[in-house]
Amino acid sequence: MQSKTQIIGITTTVPSEILYAANFIPVDLNNIFIANENPDKFVEKAEIIGFPGNSCAWIKGIFSAVKSENIKTVIAPVWGDCSNTHALCEVLKTYGINIIEFAYPYDYSLQKLKLEMNFLFDKFNINEKSVFEWKKKLDIIRKKLKTLDKMTVDGKISGKDNHLWLVNSSDFYGNPEKFDNELDEFLKTNDNINKYDDFKRIGVMGVPSIWSNFYDILEENKAHVVYNEVQFEFSMIKSIETDFYNQYINYTYPYGMDFRLKEIIKQMKERDIQGLIHYTQCFCFRQIEDILVKNNINIPVLTLEGDKPGEVDARTKMRIENFMDII
Ligand code: SF4
Structure with missing residues (x-):
């Protein structure tokens, strides 16, 4: 060992x-x-x-x-x-x-x-047994992440913070205790009033964006991201009450798009989402799956493509602006 x-x-x-x-x-x-x-x-x-x-x-x-x-x-x-x-x-x-x-x-x-x-x-x-014990410990943190996710839906936490906390729960910083303490602090200082009353409610699906200012550009365009699909899946917060094995079966990201779409459509309804952005990565095989997204989602969908790290380019900014105008 x-x-x-x-x-x-x-x-x-x-x-x-x-x-x-x-x-x-x-x-x-x-x-x-x-x-x-x-x-x-x-x-x-x-x-x-x-x-x-x-x-x-x-x-x-x-x-x-x-x-x-x-x-x-x-x-x-x-x-x-x-x-x-x-x-x-x-x-x-x-x-x-x-x-x-x-x-x-x-x-x-x-x-x-x-x-x-x-x-x-x-x-x-x-x-x-030791694995199940760790599930219990990590689920205590996941319950707090679930609160954070709900606060995002309620407009008290930004889509960017939601993204950062959920994406970092893939490894809990390699230090669950530190992650937990910092999350406690964050939740204490961020239980604000609804900051996004006049914003439109957006979902973002697909691999996490490579752009550094993606969420800032969305906010500038009055888009409040209430659902970060893949980050939400990474966090496992929907499987807190589930046993260890089923948690990794409920986790949609590794499986086919048909399986992912069922969860996405469910979450879109629960979160009352008005428009969906499908982020795709240049040269990623998952770009092909956009066909299935377009064929199965019945609210406006904007597909974006990022390539290298850096800021959102001018053309993409304009496309986001136009999309926000039509929804
Ligand atoms: S090609 Fe692989 S690493 Fe790149 S975005 Fe797609 S799934 Fe992620």
Whole structure:
């Protein structure tokens, strides 16, 4: 069993209960990349070693994050995250990185998911009981995130803060206690009156945006984001009352768009959303799924495409302005 605490890089949400039970400190490589003051340098460095210009910037950022943080072990879902993860892992292996592969089942079968989880239990020499105990601990924080999400819907918290808190719950900063304390502080100081009465209620679906000022531009255009789809899924707040295994079956992001859309439509109704923005990433296979979004959503949908880290470009700003005018 791994006894000494060791950092483990994650490429997306993986069961943090397992990593904490195995005495790892999970570090979400996406957050390391995008929170850096020069994320464009991460992309550039990956291109210098040979990543193609026409490949996803998040993948290049993840690669450089592993190198910049000197991470030795990465756990990566080879199914249910990103089609580029396979190639990324192959390259990382050549740099001596230990890759632990894991797969969310394509058909969201509970039985297959249990096998995958049990593979990780064996790999890390931990038992179910310790994982369930970690679920209880993390669920205490998730309950607070649920409050934060509700406050966003009620117009007391911005869509940007909602995004930041929920996206960071993929690894709880690698330090759940610190995350919990900071969240308490944030909730105490942000229980304000409704700040968004005259704003339109917007949902944002798709992978988190790579733009630094996306939410600021939305607010400038009187759009209050009351639903951040993927970030909401990362947070697992809808599965607080669910058992550990079903939590990762209810988690829609690794599964097909048809499965995700059922949850998106449910949340859109509950949150009374007037318009939906589908954020897509340049060179991402998920862009194809926009066809299914357009065919199944019956409120106005605006599809945007981001490429590299930086601010929202002028054309996209204009498209956001126009969209807000029509809804
Ligand atoms: S944006 Fe798409 S291609 Fe890029 S890392 Fe995410 S899933 Fe993969």
